[in-house]
Amino acid sequence: DVKVTQSSRYLVKRTGEKVFLECVQDMDHENMFWYRQDPGLGLRLIYFSYDVKMKEKGDIPEGYSVSREKKERFSLILESASTNQTSMYLCASSLDFFSGNTIYFGEGSWLTVV
């Protein structure tokens, strides 16, 4: 059974803190994604990665960075957390670009910045 695991389900951080959100997939997928989900705005792509050490900006990359040192792990970094980054963060993975494969999601990480 496929699995995308987000290590932290609920986090509360202070403004200005550096925040790390970790995601691990066990399917040997090439592509990994970070989305945020906000009421009324749907899912918005922050960053994605198509290979180890490779990354591409999504639609809302400002204030975020990512790291992919190993194929199975994709980290989202909030360099200096702000209250407008309070949101649900979803990690996802898919097999490769050119197939019609499903995208699989983790359970989500609820981040509150106070």
Added chain:
Amino acid sequence: KQEVTQIPAALSVPEGENLVLNCSFTDSAIYNLQWFRQDPGKGLTSLLLIQSSQREQTSGRLNASLDKSSGRSTLYIAASQPGDSATYLCAVKYNFNKFYFGSGTKLNVKP
């Protein structure tokens, strides 16, 4: 810019009713379209995946159709049950692995 729209935003039906959820997209050059279910506070679970060359896919009580030329997809749920209550999202895949999501339809099936 590609846009994906889901109407209605919320739907409440009595148990046993058949229902249709709608998804529309502005750019018809899609790779595939996927329907997901999301329970409160949880991630997304894939329900059905339709490739661009297909017209429909079925899984149990669910049937999804795709009409690329009109930029529309529908998710048909037969004989709805309270356990079907969730938010349903559609996602459209374009080239280079970009997925665009609708805002979802929140379904409530009343016992």
